[in-house]
Amino acid sequence: MSEVIVNINGKECKAKEGEYILNIARANDIFIPALCYLTNCSPTLACRLCLVEIDGKRAYSCNAKAKDGMNVITDNEEIQKERRAIMEIYDLNHPLECGVCDQSGECELQNYTLEMGVDSQSYCIKDVHRPARHWGRIHYDPSLCIVCERCVTVCKDMIGEAALKTVPRGGDLVDKELKDTTPKDAYAMWNKLQKSIIGIASGEESLDCTQCGECTAVCPVGALVGTNFQYKSNAWELKKIPASNPHSSDCSLLYYDVKHTSIKDSQEKIYRVNSDFNYAPLHAAARYGYDFENVVEKKDEIAFAKVIDALQTKVDTIKFNSFITNEEALILQKLKEKYGYKLVNEDAYAFGEFLNSFSQTSGTSLYNGDLKKVRDSNFVISFGTHLKNDSPNSGYALNNALAMNKGAGLYFHPLGDKVVQNYSKNITQISHKVGAEEAIAYLILDLFGKDLPLHVSEYLQTFHSTVKKTVKQEVKETIKEIVKKVVVDEESKEEKEIEEEVSKVVSKMVDKEIEVDQNALFQIAGLPEDFQEILEKYLDKKDTFSLIGGEDLYTHPRSQNIAKLLGLIQKHTDFSVLLIPSKTNTLGVSLICDLDAQGGKYTLGYNEKADITLSALGNGDLDMPALNQQEGTFTSMNKRVVPTNVALSFKGYCLNDIANALGLEAEFTIDYTKELPTDKGFEQKEFDSLENEFDNSGNENRGYSLHVKDTTSDEVVENIETVDVLDGDIIYLSNPVHQFSPFTNKAHQLNEAGALYVSTEFLEAKGLNAGDMVKIYNQNASLVVAIKLDQMLEGKIAYLPTFDTKLDVKQFFADGFRFASVSIEGAK
Amino acid sequence: MSLEQFKKRDATPGYIYFQAEEKPKNAWEAFKRVVRISIKGELFVGLWIVLREMITKGNSHTVQYPAEKLPIGPRYRAIHKLLRLLESENERCIGCGLCEKICIANCIRMDTRLDENGRKQITEYSINFGRCIFCGYCAEVCPELAIVHSGDYENASEQRAHYGLKEDMLTPLDTFRAKEQKEFPGFGALSENADSFVKKTPLAY
Ligand code: SF4
Ligand code: SF4
Ligand code: SF4
Numbered sequence A: 001m002s003e004v005i006v007n008i009n010g011k012e013c014k015a016k017e018g019e020y021i022l023n024i025a026r027a028n029d030i031f032i033p034a035l036c037y038l039t040n041c042s043p044t045l046a047c048r049l050c051l052v053e054i055d056g057k058r059a060y061s062c063n064a065k066a067k068d069g070m071n072v073i074t075d076n077e078e079i080q081k082e083r084r085a086i087m088e089i090y091d092l093n094h095p096l097e098c099g100v101c102d103q104s105g106e107c108e109l110q111n112y113t114l115e116m117g118v119d120s121q122s123y124c125i126k127d128v129h130r131p132a133r134h135w136g137r138i139h140y141d142p143s144l145c146i147v148c149e150r151c152v153t154v155c156k157d158m159i160g161e162a163a164l165k166t167v168p169r170g171g172d173l174v175d176k177e178l179k180d181t182t183p184k185d186a187y188a189m190w191n192k193l194q195k196s197i198i199g200i201a202s203g204e205e206s207l208d209c210t211q212c213g214e215c216t217a218v219c220p221v222g223a224l225v226g227t228n229f230q231y232k233s234n235a236w237e238l239k240k241i242p243a244s245n246p247h248s249s250d251c252s253l254l255y256y257d258v259k260h261t262s263i264k265d266s267q268e269k270i271y272r273v274n275s276d277f278n279y280a281p282l283h284a285a286a287r288y289g290y291d292f293e294n295v296v297e298k299k300d301e302i303a304f305a306k307v308i309d310a311l312q313t314k315v316d317t318i319k320f321n322s323f324i325t326n327e328e329a330l331i332l333q334k335l336k337e338k339y340g341y342k343l344v345n346e347d348a349y350a351f352g353e354f355l356n357s358f359s360q361t362s363g364t365s366l367y368n369g370d371l372k373k374v375r376d377s378n379f380v381i382s383f384g385t386h387l388k389n390d391s392p393n394s395g396y397a398l399n400n401a402l403a404m405n406k407g408a409g410l411y412f413h414p415l416g417d418k419v420v421q422n423y424s425k426n427i428t429q430i431s432h433k434v435g436a437e438e439a440i441a442y443l444i445l446d447l448f449g450k451d452l453p454l455h456v457s458e459y460l461q462t463f464h465s466t467v468k469k470t471v472k473q474e475v476k477e478t479i480k481e482i483v484k485k486v487v488v489d490e491e492s493k494e495e496k497e498i499e500e501e502v503s504k505v506v507s508k509m510v511d512k513e514i515e516v517d518q519n520a521l522f523q524i525a526g527l528p529e530d531f532q533e534i535l536e537k538y539l540d541k542k543d544t545f546s547l548i549g550g551e552d553l554y555t556h557p558r559s560q561n562i563a564k565l566l567g568l569i570q571k572h573t574d575f576s577v578l579l580i581p582s583k584t585n586t587l588g589v590s591l592i593c594d595l596d597a598q599g600g601k602y603t604l605g606y607n608e609k610a611d612i613t614l615s616a617l618g619n620g621d622l623d624m625p626a627l628n629q630q631e632g633t634f635t636s637m638n639k640r641v642v643p644t645n646v647a648l649s650f651k652g653y654c655l656n657d658i659a660n661a662l663g664l665e666a667e668f669t670i671d672y673t674k675e676l677p678t679d680k681g682f683e684q685k686e687f688d689s690l691e692n693e694f695d696n697s698g699n700e701n702r703g704y705s706l707h708v709k710d711t712t713s714d715e716v717v718e719n720i721e722t723v724d725v726l727d728g729d730i731i732y733l734s735n736p737v738h739q740f741s742p743f744t745n746k747a748h749q750l751n752e753a754g755a756l757y758v759s760t761e762f763l764e765a766k767g768l769n770a771g772d773m774v775k776i777y778n779q780n781a782s783l784v785v786a787i788k789l790d791q792m793l794e795g796k797i798a799y800l801p802t803f804d805t806k807l808d809v810k811q812f813f814a815d816g817f818r819f820a821s822v823s824i825e826g827a828k
Numbered sequence B: 001m002s003l004e005q006f007k008k009r010d011a012t013p014g015y016i017y018f019q020a021e022e023k024p025k026n027a028w029e030a031f032k033r034v035v036r037i038s039i040k041g042e043l044f045v046g047l048w049i050v051l052r053e054m055i056t057k058g059n060s061h062t063v064q065y066p067a068e069k070l071p072i073g074p075r076y077r078a079i080h081k082l083l084r085l086l087e088s089e090n091e092r093c094i095g096c097g098l099c100e101k102i103c104i105a106n107c108i109r110m111d112t113r114l115d116e117n118g119r120k121q122i123t124e125y126s127i128n129f130g131r132c133i134f135c136g137y138c139a140e141v142c143p144e145l146a147i148v149h150s151g152d153y154e155n156a157s158e159q160r161a162h163y164g165l166k167e168d169m170l171t172p173l174d175t176f177r178a179k180e181q182k183e184f185p186g187f188g189a190l191s192e193n194a195d196s197f198v199k200k201t202p203l204a205y
């Protein structure tokens, strides 16, 4: 898009053509009041506060698009009158309860009422009774709602669930006579306001969505708040601690809001998590999974000595997972270099191997996609991931692309997902056979590849065949007919019958034999009959392509070849490729640590069960700080190294103490930030120099981006190898949407017992009910567990979670692949 | 405001004027004055008055604290009180947190929660009197006239930190029922002309 210059209040502002004036003003530090607009979502024009004058005409800056040479005035007497009247109307019948309201102090209604100097009221209307609603983790008080529709908008355009909508308020209508005396926009706004209130789109009693809570974040007033936070603390007493989401690899910016626990207990406590909703949505686990800290009273010297002793005498392997910081990973790597410990980390190992193979064909050290690119694209493929559960933020990005860019998408996964289906009309779920991922990668190459290496295109050609097909075809033909006509002779006035020849066009259906190209990959991938047409429709006017790949691929029996195929996709198609690291810092660990495939005889576990265990969950031999008690950096899926700060103090030992006792020297863990390996793309930056915020124009000033390097590529890939078909019942390894690990399950708002999560279809097919106990078994393992209904799930494949440490589910997935074949039976 | 009181420049009733003796005009007159005073024995007059007052009963101005206490001005700012609502006996404090925020010595804290009736409940409220500078900001900012100062100035403590909790400050129910809860006329109380500042809001009913 071309650069244009827009003049706002006399200031020349550079902008992209078509950008909204409001965003341009914000980027240039010009204030325009606005209540209903959300960055990255569609403008709803509910509030009309953003009224400006563009080239002498009134316009709403949140939906006026920039054109070169535009002259914008953001404030004049007329605009002020409108704004003041709008605020008066918003304040109409608004309960005077700022004194107890949870939003007080950060309420946009409060702020704008003061900004516009509303000190008296000139309007009145009868109020209707609007009782409060309890919607699980979300509390809605309609009497505080100003119907800005931000909640509805964010749920639709960002989260993708469209769980909320405006419903009739049932109140009095605005007196028509007021039309002449009320400023125009204020009157229009009032009319709309008076008609609606927020309700649940499905008409259910309670909110039947994934309860991510983003609506509570965007609500400018106290109408939507977290149930748990209600009346807990006045907002201004909370200290905001900038951090990064510790539970999943989006590592979104979040703030821990902390304060002393109570008058009697001055220990700090996290009261809630806050976000910068205009730029970074949070998923349920990030928002509600904040209290997973490990509380210890003091340093346990005996346990510490025992661990040091074990490390010096017995331990030959350190087993850990990727819920750690980059700095901790570096400490482990340094210990390995110094003492030769083996480092075992399953998820980072699989991901690292996958990345290596990927680079072999792509010619880049890392994938080239990120969430912003997904959001900016208009054709997105999700592949090999239970997207909404594995990485809700990737789901948000996909949905945002569909909603905002008139995009289309394909979602390949064996498990059906109603949420994904609801993203848009223009997304097709293809629930393929388990194991068909390799064929799908080839299919994508076949459909979108350009200048493919010869052996690949030749191989792809083998799937194509020409078949003869009879189709009914419409043919138009001209036929001549003789018609008899009666004419009156002009002269004789006599009627005469004459014959005339006329020609006319008729169409008729004929059977015709045509030659069509048949692609055997369609069948292998399990594509619907009309796939070709769907695709053609979807690809119309599409120019920006993104592909999201996930954990199913890294653990796939054919993962290395799939990685290489994805590398080719990045290189030879228009797709940018984003690979979702399976855990928070899987990418960081895989880059920093030199991991081993196999462990040795005596293992020290860090947050993993082993012979001797360090645990931030509080169930090991030595307590470690949880991620909300540590400072350090994560490497996010966006290939960004982002900082996180200490929300709560920890009184015990941390990994750095252990390393120091073993002979490394660093005062703080973050002393290692500047030592992160530069050959892997890290920078030599001090932790304290890293920023963690979005600026007014939405730029992500968070840490720094990893440097992606070019590598040598060879483009050699293997042919498809058929994977054993799984028979019987199939289970999948995945967590429900709000859980990621035992850490999220430690948080009091998320805590639950793990179960086998199933769809309604599954229950019907098996004749079981939610809550029943079932026995899951195969030749290696068996487990008795309750079943829970996942309303969003479709199809017969059920999934087992990893968040509940009481359930040993790994036994079914011995080779790491996320699918396993078992038998499931009802049990008493 | 009436300016009358400023116009009356002579002293207010209650003051007694006395005509002082004329000053000596020259050295001779000054000498005569010294001799006169010396011979008069005025020193003994004074000594006699002291002796007389000493032995007269019930004539002392010394306040016998702590057995005896002086009344305190109504606007004096001493130890805080939390008042109850006149109509319902309920606590006035709504937990808005303004006092906590404004407190210049940062010595107020409160715990709140959602109670069973869906209202905000103040489960505990404390002021650290060891830090409080008795500035009166909290009483002034309180929208509910809930936190006020009382005349209880006796707050000696063995420790620097000295917490007043809600139970210490809240008007006890029996005091309240005996109608002994006093309004505070100081900072933050409504002025007598408060009504004249209120603007009317149109009503649809
Ligand atoms: S929503 Fe805002 S204006 Fe309304 S009571 Fe709450 S703080 Fe006050
Ligand atoms: S609930 Fe909040 S975000 Fe939703 S319409 Fe009402 S005020 Fe706006
Ligand atoms: S200002 Fe008054 S009402 Fe508000 S918390 Fe303090 S005492 Fe309670």
Ligand code: SF4
Residues within 6 Å of the ligand: B102, B103, B104, B105, B106, B107, B108, B127, B131, B132, B133, B134, B135, B136, B137, B138, B139
């Ligand atoms: S009198 Fe001043 S210092 Fe004391 S509690 Fe009130 S605001 Fe704080």
Ligand code: FES
Residues within 6 Å of the ligand: A033, A034, A035, A036, A037, A043, A044, A045, A046, A047, A048, A049, A050, A051, A060, A061, A062, A063
């Ligand atoms: S922000 Fe533009 S109409 Fe509300």
